[in-house]
Amino acid sequence: MSLGQSIEIIPVNTIDVVNPRARNRRIFREITTSVAELGLKRPITVRRKETDNETRYDLVCGQGRLEAYQTLGQREIPAIVIEATSEDSAIMSLVENCARRQHRAIDLLHDIEGLKNRGYEYDEIARKTGLTVEYVKAVISLLENGEHRLLRAVEAGQVPVSIALLISQTEDTEVQSVLQQAYEQKLLRGQRLMAAKKLIEQRRRRGKGYKTGPRRMESASVSSNSLLRAYREDVDRKKVLIRKSNSTKSRLVFILEALRRLLAEADFVALLEAEKLDTLPKNLVVRLQGTT
Template sequence: MTKNHRPGELQMIPIDRIEVINPRERNSRIFDEIVGNIKAIGLKKPITVTPRIGTGGSEHYLLVCGEGRLKAFRALGETAIPALVVNVNDEDAFIMSLAENIARRQCRPLELLAGIERLRNQGYDKKAICEKTGLTPDYVQGILILLQHGEERLLVAVEQGRIPLNAALAIVGAGDDDKAIQDALQDAYETGKLRGKQLLRARSIIERRQTLGRSMARGTPRKRSEVTTSSLVRTYQKEVERQKLMVKKAEFTQQRLLFIVGALRQLLADENFTNLLRAEGLETLPKYLAERVWSRGHAA
């Protein structure tokens, strides 16, 4: 902190000099509510920033807490915002931001969990992460296990409360063995870890996990295959085979239709059969069949 700031000093800080260190996406409805509240009654709680000196000696600030409020002020056309200036290093600033997100539970689950993973990667053990985030040791341990296995789909389900953490860990422990996974679900049901809707949700999550994978990634571009003479020949051959198969299916369908038409002609030539059809109200045929059974327009 520079000598111009006292610890915890409240100041009006230019918005264009504030840098967001832990950005996150925000629900548009919630953001509109923040903007509306600030416009109606003003800012109830200042944001928190920490000062830094740039390469040219100019002072700027890292945002510690209050990204939504900062964006709302910017959306309202304000050029400065009330901020509490604190003296913390980059790492502590990130941890403070993460802790606020965890406490408010308004961030997207994967963003929250990615923050826990970042703390782990920075060398913090489970106990230290618990102390800094306020989470329980069992929860942190379970989340770290899911992170290590790349189980994003299960992580989101746990954070959203769709399935309990211990059930997710049981699924991970079963690996990719379908029988082992079903046994894990059965055990979770019998021990009371999964009941009712939670069991149905767990099955749905497992099916999506098996079909779509563990990751929630979307929009990954497919690698375009290089077009060569060989690839064109293979494509042509496949198309020829596909059309040959279609011709065989058409011929087979035509043969079955001819058989049906012949059988109907023989049956309709039997007076007893036609009388039975009339009694049941079934003496008419679909136009497509009638035109073939009675080629000259004859009616029963």
């Protein structure tokens, strides 16, 4: 792929961000501070496109640097201007994402989906991005099925993409076997295993994706198993509450009996009066007097 290019100073307001990405605020502040104090270390990369009225540019690489310039009120920015097709630009953007030291997996996933939508086959995407065909197939499957919770877990490094794909393809009743398999293969252990269990429960209760507004309705028909499970969960919660209540009651009885014995000692009462500690809460006094 041979691309003509040159370095130019171009107006900021002529640049279009074709595939905008959410930025980490802390990292963005660091970029902005660096640009303000040291200047731009590396030009952004843009693709020239001719329109009817003016020359405009599609951003290929450097969204953070561009936004830092905009934040600082700069009107022009140094840019490497390339002559390339939109497909070539998309691939270049994806390659730069892959080269980041701390790239966001969700950006890579959406870029991969973009290549698939442009007609590229799985093996072509894998060859252009340096990823495996299995990985490409897995992430596209998750995206097509709206598995945003699983994708977020993959991005955070909580769940391997292979396990996320298995979960998406498994019925809720069989998910535990997937976790068991992942545990035995040492793919999920410790905190990652606990996070995966929490994720699966949230996915079961709230759905695959993150939605605003009213929560989605579960199945209109409620099975006897789901009712029994809900009943047992409620019983378990109440048992825990009862145990805590009994424990608190036992401690209170112990404290009251200890106070009765201490207050029966004249020397102890005299010491409390000398230190001006001879007052008690009304509810405690009532219980010490044996009144309920």
